[in-house]
Amino acid sequence: xxxxxxxxxxxxxxxxxxxxxxxxxxxxxxxxxxxxxxxxxxxxxxxxxxxxxxxxxxxxxxxxxxxxxxxxxxxxxxxxxxxxxxxxxxxxxxxxxxxxxxxxxxx
Numbered sequence: 001x002x003x004x005x006x007x008x009x010x011x012x013x014x015x016x017x018x019x020x021x022x023x024x025x026x027x028x029x030x031x032x033x034x035x036x037x038x039x040x041x042x043x044x045x046x047x048x049x050x051x052x053x054x055x056x057x058x059x060x061x062x063x064x065x066x067x068x069x070x071x072x073x074x075x076x077x078x079x080x081x082x083x084x085x086x087x088x089x090x091x092x093x094x095x096x097x098x099x100x101x102x103x104x105x106x107x
Contacts (some may be wrong), residue, residue, distance in 0.1 A: 001097050002064050007038040012065070012078040013071060034075060039065040041079075044102075056107055063101040067091065077103055 013036075016029040044060040063077055063083060077084040088102035 006040040009039050009041055009079060011039045012036050013075055015075050015080050035068050037065050039063045059105045061103050063103055065099055066098055067096045
C-alpha cells in the first residue's frame with residue numbers, strides 16, 4: 001500500500017452525463033463529480049505532437065489512490081482544471097486496497 005504522505009494531491013474523479021434534448025438528440029456531455037480523493041501522480045512519459053500547425057503535448061501518468069469501486073475508463077481525473085483521461089485501471093493483486101489509474105493529459 002502507498003503511504004498516505006505520497007497521496008498529496010487533491011483530485012476529483014469525474015463522470016460524463018448526458019441528457020436527451022426535446023428534439024430527441026443527446027446533449028453535450030456534462031462532467032460531474034464521482035468521487036473527491038487524495039492521489040499521488042507518477043509521470044511515465046511525455047511527447048510532442050503536431051495537429052495541423054499547432055504543437056501539442058501528450059503526458060502519460062499513473063495516478064495512485066485508495067480503492068473505490070465503480071471507477072471506469074469512461075471517467076477522468078481533474079487536478080485543478082488539468083484533465084487526465086483514464087485509459088486503464090489496475091487493482092494491484094485484486095486486493096481492493098488501492099487503485100492505479102493509467103491516464104493521459106493532452107494539451
